[in-house]
Amino acid sequence: MGGGxxxxxxxxxxxxxxxxxxxxxxxxxxxxxxxxIGLINFAHGDVFMVGGYFGFFAATMLHLPFIPTLxxxxxxxxxxxxxxxxxxxxPLRNSPKLSILITAIAMSVLLENLVRLKMTTDPxxxxxxxxxxxxxxxxxxxxxxxxxxxxGMSILLVVIxxxxxxxxxxxxxxxxxxxxxxxAALMGINVDSxxxxxxxxxxxxxxAAGVLFGILYSSIDxxxxxxxxxxxxxxxxxxxxxxxxxxxxxxxxxxxxxxxxKVYISSSYSDAIAFSILxxxxxxxxxxxxxxxxxxxx
Amino acid sequence: MFKKKMSLLLSMAMAxxxxxxxxxxxxSTTGDIKIGVVLPLTGAVSSFGKSGQNGIKLLEDQVNKAGxxxxxKIKFIFEDDEGKPDTAVTVGTKxxxxxxxxAIVGPLTxxxxxxxxxxxxxSKVPMITGSGTNPDVTIKGGEYVYRACFIDPFxxxxxxxxxxxxxxxxxxxxxxxxxxxxxxxxxxFFEKGFIAAGGKIVGKETYATGDKDFKAQLTKIKPTKxxxxxxxxxxxxxxxxxxxxxxxxxxxxxxxxxxxDSAELFKVGGTAVNNSYISDHYSAxxxxxxxxxxxxxxxxxxxxxxxxxxxxNYDAAKIMxxxxxxxxxxxxxxxxxxxxxxxxxxxxxxxxxxxNRDAIKGAVILKVDASKFNFIKKLVP
Numbered sequence: 001m002g003g004g005x006x007x008x009x010x011x012x013x014x015x016x017x018x019x020x021x022x023x024x025x026x027x028x029x030x031x032x033x034x035x036x037i038g039l040i041n042f043a044h045g046d047v048f049m050v051g052g053y054f055g056f057f058a059a060t061m062l063h064l065p066f067i068p069t070l071x072x073x074x075x076x077x078x079x080x081x082x083x084x085x086x087x088x089x090x091p092l093r094n095s096p097k098l099s100i101l102i103t104a105i106a107m108s109v110l111l112e113n114l115v116r117l118k119m120t121t122d123p124x125x126x127x128x129x130x131x132x133x134x135x136x137x138x139x140x141x142x143x144x145x146x147x148x149x150x151x152g153m154s155i156l157l158v159v160i161x162x163x164x165x166x167x168x169x170x171x172x173x174x175x176x177x178x179x180x181x182x183x184a185a186l187m188g189i190n191v192d193s194x195x196x197x198x199x200x201x202x203x204x205x206x207x208a209a210g211v212l213f214g215i216l217y218s219s220i221d222x223x224x225x226x227x228x229x230x231x232x233x234x235x236x237x238x239x240x241x242x243x244x245x246x247x248x249x250x251x252x253x254x255x256x257x258x259x260x261x262k263v264y265i266s267s268s269y270s271d272a273i274a275f276s277i278l279x280x281x282x283x284x285x286x287x288x289x290x291x292x293x294x295x296x297x298x
Numbered sequence: 299m300f301k302k303k304m305s306l307l308l309s310m311a312m313a314x315x316x317x318x319x320x321x322x323x324x325x326s327t328t329g330d331i332k333i334g335v336v337l338p339l340t341g342a343v344s345s346f347g348k349s350g351q352n353g354i355k356l357l358e359d360q361v362n363k364a365g366x367x368x369x370x371k372i373k374f375i376f377e378d379d380e381g382k383p384d385t386a387v388t389v390g391t392k393x394x395x396x397x398x399x400x401a402i403v404g405p406l407t408x409x410x411x412x413x414x415x416x417x418x419x420x421s422k423v424p425m426i427t428g429s430g431t432n433p434d435v436t437i438k439g440g441e442y443v444y445r446a447c448f449i450d451p452f453x454x455x456x457x458x459x460x461x462x463x464x465x466x467x468x469x470x471x472x473x474x475x476x477x478x479x480x481x482x483x484x485x486x487f488f489e490k491g492f493i494a495a496g497g498k499i500v501g502k503e504t505y506a507t508g509d510k511d512f513k514a515q516l517t518k519i520k521p522t523k524x525x526x527x528x529x530x531x532x533x534x535x536x537x538x539x540x541x542x543x544x545x546x547x548x549x550x551x552x553x554x555x556x557x558x559d560s561a562e563l564f565k566v567g568g569t570a571v572n573n574s575y576i577s578d579h580y581s582a583x584x585x586x587x588x589x590x591x592x593x594x595x596x597x598x599x600x601x602x603x604x605x606x607x608x609x610x611n612y613d614a615a616k617i618m619x620x621x622x623x624x625x626x627x628x629x630x631x632x633x634x635x636x637x638x639x640x641x642x643x644x645x646x647x648x649x650x651x652x653x654n655r656d657a658i659k660g661a662v663i664l665k666v667d668a669s670k671f672n673f674i675k676k677l678v679p
Contacts, residue, residue: 008521011546015513121380122344123534125566133545142547144513217510218538218566221342227508262514267504268476270514 007141012263013256018147018216020255021154025209026232027239027247027254028161029081029202035178035242036198038097042104043084044206045229046111051077051207052220053115059130066131070153070211077207078200080111085199090192116222123219131215150212157208158248161201165244174198178242227271231258234278240288249289253277330373331366331628333618334393334423336404336414337611338381343532345560346406346607350428351376352600353612354403357619359599367623374615375399379410386410387417394421400628401425403615406607408432408450408480415439422630424621424637428614429579429607431556432483436655442634444655446614447579447646448679450480453555454487455494456661456677457528457577461553462495464663464675465575467525470553471501473515473539474530478507484530484555500524512539513546520548532557537566544570551575554666559606564669574666580606580646581662581673592645613644 026048033041054076058069088107092100134145165171176184177194185191213228214220235254239246254274261270281288335354338347354374362371375397377389386405393399394417402418402425405411411430418425419440426444427435433449461467470492475481489499500522503515516539519527527543527550529536536558543552552574559578563571582593582603592612596604617640622628625636641650649657660678664671 008517011517012514015517019511120344121340123342128568133541135545135547137547142545144542144545213510218541219510219534223508224510259514263518267515271506
C-alpha cells in the first residue's frame with residue numbers, strides 16, 4: 001500500500017515538472033526582457049499563444065514533423081516579439097515606465113484579437129500524429145511519453161540559452177547591456193540590436209512552450225496565453241525578476257505547487273494558492289528567491 | 299472664449315446623444331415578425347451553436363414557404379453569446395431593446411440561460427431554450443422563461459440508474475467544472491442518484507473553466523479504481539480529459555451528458571472516448587416519422603447529419619412560432635399565455651409545460667464508440 005502512495009507521488013512529480021517547465025520557458029522570456037529594459041512585457045503570454053498557432057499551421061498545413069514544427073513556431077514567435085518591440089516599445093524607451101507598461105497591455109489585447117479575427121475563438125486541435133502519445137509503464141507508473149519529451153526539450157533549450165548567454169560574445173553584450181545600458185553603448189555595443197536579440201530569444205522560448213502546450217493539451221485558442229502568462233509572470237517574480245535561473249526555478253515551483261495543491265489541498269483552490277505565492281513573495285522577499293537586495297545608493 | 303464655446307458644443311452633442319437612445323418601443327403590427335436567437339456561434343461550444351442555427355434556419359424556410367404566421371413572414375435575428383453568460387446578457391439586451399424582437403429562442407448553455415432569463419422576464423419578452431438543462435434556468439429565469447428539454451435532476455438520475463443497473467457499477471468518480479452551472483449541477487444530481495441506487499462515489503475532483511491540464515486530478519482518481527468516471531462537461535473539454543485519462547491508464551467506461559453530443563468530440567478525443575455512455579435528448583437511430591422527415595430535410599439543405607442541438611433548437615423555435623400563431627398577437631403577454639398551453643408533437647417528442655414551465659420529456663442512453671453515438675435505450679420520466 002505504501003508503494004502505491006509513493007508511485008502516485010512520483011507520478012504527480014512528473015505532472016508538476018512538465019507543467020513547470022512550460023511555465024519556466026515563458027518566465028525566462030519575461031525575466032530577460034525585464035533585465036534588459038525594465039519592462040514587464042504583458043504581451044509575452046500572447047507571444048506564447050502566437051507560437052502555438054504558428055506550430056499549428058506548420059503541423060496542419062505544411063505537415064511538418066515535430067522538430068521542424070517547433071522551429072517554425074520558435075521563429076514565428078521570435079519575429080512577433082521583435083516586431084512588437086520595434087513598433088510599440090522602442091519609441092517609448094525614454095518615456096515614463098507607465099507608458100510602456102500600458103502599451104504592453106494594449107499589445108497583448110491586440111495580439112489576442114488579431115488572432116481571434118483570423119481564427120475565431122473556436123479551439124483548434126493539434127494533430128495527434130505530431131507527437132503520438134505512448135504510455136510508458138514501469139514499476140507501477142504510467143507516464144505519458146510526451147511529458148518526458150517536454151521536460152527533455154525544455155532542459156535542452158535552457159542549456160542552449162545558458163551557452164548563448166555565458167559563452168558567446170552576443171551573450172556578453174546582453175549581460176553588459178542589462179548591467180548598465182549607457183556604459184555598454186559607450187563600449188561600442190549596439191544596444192538596439194542587443195535588445196532585439198533579447199526579445200527574439202525570449203519570444204522563441206515562449207513559442208516553443210506554445211507548441212509543447214498545444215501538443216500536451218491538444219487544443220489552442222486565442223486566449224490560451226492569459227493564464228499561463230500570468231503564472232509565468234508570478235514564476236519570474238518568485239525566482240527574482242531579471243535573473244534567468246530564477247525564472248527556471250520559479251516556473252518549476254509554480255508547476256509543482258499547482259499540481260500538488262490540486263492533489264493534497266483542493267482542486268478548486270489551486271489557482272488561488274498559486275497566485276497567493278505572488279503576494280507572499282512580495283511581502284517576504286520582493287527581490288525574489290535568487291534576487292539580491294538592491295539599495296539605491298545616492 | 300474658445301474653450302467655453304467648445305465645452306458648450308460638446309455638452310449639446312452629449313445631450314443629443316442621450317436623447318438618441320430614446321425610441322418609441324412598440325411591437326409593430328405589420329412587416330416581418332422578428333424573433334431573436336441567442337446561440338454560441340463561436341467559442342468552446344460553437345459546434346452546438348452552429349447546429350442550432352442550422353436547425354432554426356431550416357424552420358424559418360419551412361414556415362415562410364408555407365406563408366409565415368397569419369400572412370406575415372418570420373425573421374430570426376441571430377446573435378452570438380460565445381457560450382459566455384456575460385455576452386448572452388449583452389446580446390440578449392440588444393435584441394430586446396434595439397431590435398424589438400417579440401420573443402427569444404435560446405440561449406443554448408445553462409449558464410447563459412440563467413443569466414439572460416431574468417432580463418427577458420423583466421422586459422416581458424418570452425424566452426424558450428431548447429437545451430438549457432439546469433433547473434435554475436426556469437427557477438431563476440422567472441415567468442417568461444420556458445424550457446423545451448428535460449432538466450438535469452432527471453438527466454443525472456437517468457445516468458445514475460443506468461450506471462448502477464445496466465453497467466452494474468458499484469463505485470464512481472466524478473471530475474467536473476465547478477465554474478460551470480451545467481457541469482456542477484449534473485455532477486450533483488448524478489451523485490444523488492448514484493448513492494440512492496446503492497453506489498459509492500470514490501472520487502470527486504474539480505477544475506476551472508478553460509483548464510487544460512487534468513493530470514493531477516486524474517492521477518488522484520486512478521488509485522481509487524472507480525467502475526465508471528463521470529465527465530459532465532462539453533465535448534471540447536471532455537475529449538481532452540478522456541485523452542489524458544486513458545494516457546495515465548484509467549480504462550473504466552466514461553459517462554457523460556448531452557454536452558458530449560457533437561461530432562467534434564471525436565476530433566478532440568479520438569479513440570479515448572470509446573467505451574463511454576451518455577444521456578441525451580435524441581438519437582439519430584430513432585425511427586419515428588417526424589425524426590426521419592427532419593433528418594431528410596436537414597440533410598437535403600446542409601448535407602450534414604442532424605444532431606441533438608439542431609433538433610432541440612428547431613423544436614424550440616417551432617414551439618415559439620406555434621405560440622405566436624395561436625395567440626394571433628405579437629405582444630409578450632399574449633404569446634406567453636399561448637406558450638403555456640402548448641401541447642405539440644415535435645421531432646424530439648411530445649412537449650407540454652408543467653407548473654415550472656419545464657417540458658416533460660424522456661431521455662435516451664447512447665453508447666459512444668468508433669466515432670458514433672449508438673442508441674442503447676429510452677427512458678421516460
